[in-house]
Amino acid sequence: MLVAGPGRPGARPAAVLHDGRVRTGVAAALVEVVAEVEAAHRPRWVWWSADAAREAVAAGVHLSRAWDATEAHRLLHGGWDAPPALVWALARGLPAAGVPTAPAGDLFDLVSAPDLPPDHELVDRAGYLRADHARWLEDPAHLEPWAHAVLTVARAQLDAATGVSARLSATVVSESAAALLCVELERDGLPLDRARTEQLVAGAAGPRAATDADEARARTARDALVLRHVPGREHTDLRNPAQVKELLAAVGVDVPSTRKWVLEAYREVHPVVPALLAWRRDERIATTYGYRWLDACVGADDRLRGRWTACDGAAGRMTAENGLHNLPAVLRPGVAAGPGYRFVRADLGQVEPRVLAVVSGDAAFAAATRADDLYAPVAQRLGVERPVAKIAVLAAMYGQRSGAAGEALAGLEAAYPVAMSLLDRAYASGRRGEPLRTYGGRLVPTGRFLAAQPPGSDPALDAARGRFARNAVIQGSAAELFKAWAATVRATTRDLGGGIVLCLHDELLLHVPEGASEEAARRVDAALVDAARRWSGGAPVRFVADTSVIARWSDAKD
């Protein structure tokens, strides 16, 4: 057990509970104890959240296995918000509505003190965590009961998980590893070639401005490249969509919105359209991924850092801040391995239809996953060209309505009825606002769209819930497979002197010493075979990765 109290990282109190023995102290001072216990016993660390491991991770201590009570709670009960008081309550079988709330400020002592248990008690008369437990934990002596409490929670969660499905406890374990990996990703950052990145930024935003006036001039100069095409309308604010719409109407481009995919069709109609689209591309880099971003998010060690989250609030994919998940492709040449290092880049091929084959248990569709290109056997079976088969499969999974997938869709229903019926059932239950579980067991509520309006009251809302549910069962299950893969890679490549530096939904980027890069690539591929077998329970579904050793993220795959 490893728990930490409130306070600044490093300076906060913490406790290690192992084999009946408790050691408490400042978290930074406990790192050695943590390392000793790990080396001697390789335990499954139980913690309220991986944040408890922050000091140990900062010190470079590798922790192999964990049970993360917050992530377990999210999997078991759905939703994202999971404060300890709620995690405790649901683990103890208490109603969430009864969780006592802690009013902030001085008022708290006056108003609620009589309802609190005696100072040495963590749990109140009703069985909930004492309402002021956050403040209560400022006393280091209280960390021991805090550690026992999370152990109680973890045991209850393990029982509950086993009761839900045979796979759920394995999902908790891999989710816990992913959450710990997030702390490591925050520590390590993504290697950048700063000079090259600055060059790329300059290409869009112009040279680095020395003063605010220079910056304003550069901005005006960028705007002028668009406005010169519309004499008489030089005062249009390009950052105001309503004004842009009016400007476009004045030159004969009448559009419902000024979105990129709408304007693409008007490129040839008036030169201001391509100029505006180019302006938007550059403006994105100038404002979001420009010099300010470089200065704020890239460390002195040329690493791009941001906060990582193991699961989003919907189906459970990982999220990252500061551009780690949405860096424009033109900046990717700036992501470069350090001297003596290489990236190993691996991305899953056609992961969502392969996941559908597992989740649905469709034997015929599973057979198609034996091919490197899944759409080839599907096209053959349907008697259509490959592009048609691909559009039909994507349309079935995502409910795409535009495009000409109609006839092929009917073919899919006939050829793979089991897979198609899973998608139909997910859509139908989502329309009714029923929660679903992903293949690994995550509970996903579907009533999250304007919860005030019940299912059945708004057809458009019901359809949105249906589409969300159909997507979530695939996207969420794919996220589980991905995290199982990432956790396996984390474990099997750490002796090579490098590790994962980026997770991007279906893509892993490792930074490893050059001499170990080919071995790392082999282990990444082997990890996929292992993780897929464990996650899918041995289903006859093949997963494939495109894996290559490269120097820059943008380098062509070989």
Added chain:
DNA sequence: CGGTGAACGTA
């Protein structure tokens, strides 16, 4: 001042 929608980057 905070919240909202448009817009757009990624998967």
Added chain:
DNA sequence: CGTACGTTCACCGA
């Protein structure tokens, strides 16, 4: 644009 996320901007109402 099928879904999800993070970020910035302008606007709105308080």
